[in-house]
């Protein structure tokens with residue numbers, strides 16, 4: 001389980017991450033939260049009331065997303081109840097959207113709270129949702145090619161963005 005949230009990183013993505021992280025006090029989630037006009041570039045697929053959904057740039061598997069509050073807090077108990085409920089609702093809805101769009105056989109859902117628990121970004125709490133398919137590998141070998149990764153991210157971004165719109169349109 002230890003490597004679950006510590007995926008492979010390419011040099012290209014790493015330099016992208018560094019350029020993003022240098023903004024907003026080093027927090028790429030805050031940078032994404034505060035720049036809705038850049039949602040497509042930052043792969044923010046959906047914005048809820050108190051939380052948002054963003055693609056993981058170092059996917060453990062296709063469709064690996066993160067759900068985070070807008071607020072920069074390290075612990076769930078530091079969120080007010082509205083933001084916490086918004087986060088939990090979005091976590092539920094995001095799983096439903098992933099099911100509809102990608103038909104996975106299961107999910108890994110979880111949060112790494114604190115660096116010792118493996119959090120790459122310990123100061124801004126977030127949940128990972130990783131769709132799983134029967135027979136998928138720990139690291140999809142195809143993702144070892146950075147070009148393929150970016151194309152996959154683009155495609156997954158557009159599919160999920162539309163899937164969220166459809167999902168909430170029906171609610």
Ligand SMILES: [Zn+2]
Pocket residue numbers: 027028029030031071072073123124
């Ligand atoms: Zn933050």
